[in-house]
Amino acid sequence: MKIVILSRNPKLYSTKRLHEAGVKRKHEMLILDHTKCDLIIEKKKPAIVYNNELITDVDAIxxxxxxxxxxxxxxxxxxxxMMKAFxxxxxxxxxxxxxKLRSLQILSRANLGLPKTVFTNYSKDTSEVIKKVGGAPLIIKLLEGTQGLxxxxxxxxKAAESVLEAFNGLQARVIVQEFIKEAKGADIRAFVVDGVVVGAMKRQGKEGEFRSNLHRGGTAEIIELSEEEENAAxxxxxxxxxxxxxxxxxxxxxxxxxLEVNSSPGLEGIEKATQKDIAKSIIRYIERNV
Structure with missing residues (x-):
């Protein structure tokens, strides 16, 4: 099969691992920078040009x-x-x-557990927003933020009001969420491939840090999910x-x-914590569907 990995950096751990896993299973693997793909839109003939070359016969991306x-x-x-690639x-x-907002609405509609969340149209009544999530401490998230930023x-x-006023003044869209004290600065990442949890880790924020992202110095260890956690994921x-x-x-x-459902989850943390070949699971998912 001809499989394309859309990635801006071929040196990233996730990109390299997916490439390795595909080659190991005898597939033709290509890495393309999606920001450098030119799209040709024409009746019944959609095409992609990369470095002045037409990209054809792609089975999956x-x-x-x-x-x-x-x-x-x-x-x-x-x-x-449109070119019939999976x-x-x-x-x-x-x-x-x-x-983020749409995601939370979809998850809420599916009756999944969520931290209580408030979103307003730059409301001036910050104290009312704070009250709606149960008061301080609380979490304020930029709708565009990633990796804990x-x-x-x-x-x-007082701190919550200052931060909300500052973000509102910058016309930055934010959501306000209740702080889950009993989580103690840790969260769980469950990695799902084709309707199966292929690995799970518990991430713990470093001392004095409430964000558990590995990019921010957090640590990860393998965890066995409860039935309720697995079903929720x-x-x-x-x-x-x-x-x-x-x-x-x-x-x-x-x-x-x-908290969030990530569509491009990194492989490094989960593979190192669980010692599982997650990249291979993704390649096998493609094999089952193409």
Whole structure:
């Protein structure tokens, strides 16, 4: 099979591992920078040109689209879909997952546990917003943030009001969420491939850090999910329409609470924590569907 990995950096761990796993299983693997793909839109003849070469006969694609280039990256994925290539992450699901607010609404409609969240249209009544999530401490998140960037823990009502006023003044869209104290700065990432949890890890924020992202110095260890946690992860990936997903959850007194469903989850943390070949699982997912 001819499989294209859409990635801006061939040296990234995830890109390299997917390439290795595909070659090992005797596939022709190509790495293309989606931001450098030209799309030709014509009646019944959609085409993609890369470095002045026509890209043809692609069986499947693995999108690794960064949040900053979601718009163009999704257009490239859609073009490959029009050319009848199977995509590990469908263009519609990619768009859905990148919209944090829409994602939370979809998860809420599916009756999944979530931290209480408030979104307003730059409301001046910050104290009322704070009250709606149960007061301080609370979490304030930029709708565009990734890898823990743009996430603030406001420990007091005064601090929360200052941060909200600052973001509102910058016309930055934010959501306000209740702080889950019993999670103790840790979260769980469940890695779902084709309706199966292929690996799970518990990420712990470093001392004095409430964000558990590995990019921010957090640590990870393998974890066995409870039945409730596994079901929540599978249901979240399914309602988001994602064949491959990293589902981030908090352990709370009222069960698992979904934080986010990631459509381009990194492989490094999960493979090192679980010692599992997740890249191979993704290649096998393609083999089953093409």
């Amino acid at each position: 693995i999108p690794r689209i960064g949040a900053s280039v979601t718009f163009y990256g999704t257009a490239v994925v859609r073009q490959f879909e 995509s590990v992450v469908e263009s519609q699901a990619l768009v859905r997952s990148r919209d 743009g996430v603030v823990l406001a420990e007091t009502k 599978l249901k979240a990936a399914k309602v988001m329409g994602l064949g491959v997903a990293g589902v981030d959850m908090l352990q709370s007194d009222r069960g698992p609470l979904i």
